[in-house]
Amino acid sequence: MIPLEHVILLSAVLFGIGIVGVVTRRNLIVVLMSIELMLNAVNLAFVGFNRMWPGAPGQNALDGQVFVLMVITVAAAEVAVGLGIVISMFRNRDSVDIEEVSLLKW
Amino acid sequence: MSAQQVLFYGFAAFAVISALGMVLNVRNTVAAALSLVVTMVALAGIYVLLEAHLVAAIQVMVYGGAIVVLFLFVVMLLNLRSDDFQPGRARLQKLAGALIGIALLAQIVRSSVDLPALPPVPPGFGGYRQLGIALYTDYVLLVEVASLLLTAAIVGALILAKRKID
Numbered sequence: 034m035i036p037l038e039h040v041i042l043l044s045a046v047l048f049g050i051g052i053v054g055v056v057t058r059r060n061l062i063v064v065l066m067s068i069e070l071m072l073n074a075v076n077l078a079f080v081g082f083n084r085m086w087p088g089a090p091g092q093n094a095l096d097g098q099v100f101v102l103m104v105i106t107v108a109a110a111e112v113a114v115g116l117g118i119v120i121s122m123f124r125n126r127d128s129v130d131i132e133e134v135s136l137l138k139w
Numbered sequence: 140m141s142a143q144q145v146l147f148y149g150f151a152a153f154a155v156i157s158a159l160g161m162v163l164n165v166r167n168t169v170a171a172a173l174s175l176v177v178t179m180v181a182l183a184g185i186y187v188l189l190e191a192h193l194v195a196a197i198q199v200m201v202y203g204g205a206i207v208v209l210f211l212f213v214v215m216l217l218n219l220r221s222d223d224f225q226p227g228r229a230r231l232q233k234l235a236g237a238l239i240g241i242a243l244l245a246q247i248v249r250s251s252v253d254l255p256a257l258p259p260v261p262p263g264f265g266g267y268r269q270l271g272i273a274l275y276t277d278y279v280l281l282v283e284v285a286s287l288l289l290t291a292a293i294v295g296a297l298i299l300a301k302r303k304i305d
Contacts, residue, residue, distance in 0.1 A: 034141070034143065034144075034256055034257050035143055035144060035147045035188060035189070035257065036254070036256070037254045037257060038254055039147070039148075039151070040147075040185070040189070041247060042247065042248065043151045043154065043155070043185075045243060045244050045247040045248070046155055046244065047154060047155065047158055047178075048243065049239075049240030049241070049243055049244050050155070050158045050159060050162050050240070051158070051162075052236060052239050052240050052243070053162055053233075053236040053237060053240050054161070054162035055236075056232050056233070056235060056236030056239070057162075057232055057233045057236045058162065058165075060168060060219075062168055062171075062172075062210060062213060062214060062219070063161070063162075063168060063171050065210070066161060066171060066172065066175050066210060067161070067162060069175065069202070069206065070158055070161070070162075070175070070178065073178070073179065073182055073202070076182070076194075076198075077182060077185065077186075080185075080186050080189050080191045080194060081189060083189075083191070084189040084190055084191070084257055084260070085254070085255075085257060085258070086258075087190075087258065087260045087261055087264050088261060088264075090261060092261070093261055093263065093264050093269045093273070095264070095265065095269055095270050095273045096273075098191050098193070098194050098265060098270055098273075099270065099273050099274060099277075099278050099281070101191070101194050102194065102197065102270075102274070103281060103285060105197060105198070105201050105202070106285045106288065106289065107285075107288065108201075108202075108206065109201060109205065109206060109289070109292075110288050110289055110291075110292030111292075112206050112209055112210070113209070113292050113293065113295075113296040114292050114295050114296050114299065116209055116210070116213045116296070116300075117295065117296035117297075117298075117299030117300040118299055119213055119217070120213065120216065120217070120299070120300045121299050121300060123217050124302070129217065129219065
């Protein structure tokens with residue numbers, strides 16, 4: 034049997050790698066990929082906890098997996114809009130460096 | 140160590156190594172996208188081990204297929220051969236990122252000790268039938284809202300990527 038602690042640990046490690054990618058990388062496309070990685074880490078935690086509490090005998094409690102499907106939906110929408118923003122930014126600035134769009138930066 | 144555990148640790152190693160490869164690869168955006176595929180497929184394998192069969196199939200189709208293809212398409216469209224952004228200006232950000240990551244990891248390690256072993260699953264758990272029943276009875280409103288969201292995203296992406304707004 035897989036220990037749930039290790040599933041959650043893997044999820045945390047992937048989420049941490051995603052955070053590092055979002056904070057340190059300057060290529061907007063890789064930043065979006067890192068956000069995808071973080072969403073996947075959350076999905077893994079949902080699936081792990083759903084496996085931990087699968088419902089009473091005779092009935093399935095699949096709330097975690099339903100939520101994972103919703104997260105995947107939102108991620109797909111987010112990627113479509115995000116890549117649209119990447120394209121329009123590249124058209125305006127001729128670059129995908131996030132340092133180029135620092136107008137709202139403190 | 141059972142076969143399940145061997146597979147789990149193997150997939151976990153694949154996922155972590157390729158995720159690191161994606162984040163740390165500063166030369167080639169295409170290689171980063173392909174590393175993302177490896178992470179997604181390894182995670183799909185872990186979902187199968189955790190009895191989430193339909194979610195694993197959707198993971199491979201949506202993430203491994205559609206989303207990464209979309210990324211590669213944009214890289215191709217923008218003709219980004221390499222992202223040679225000179226590093227060095229973002230040292231503080233790198234430090235902050237590493238600190239946030241380590242703090243989160245430490246918190247989760249500290250708070251997730253001594254969980255009970257995984258219980259046996261009921262029959263049909265995670266299959267398309269049970270998940271479909273859950274989606275179209277208890278969560279039917281969520282499905283409708285998701286369809287609305289996807290429609291809005293399609294229209295928004297089209298408007299954003301259009302050359303000129305008339």
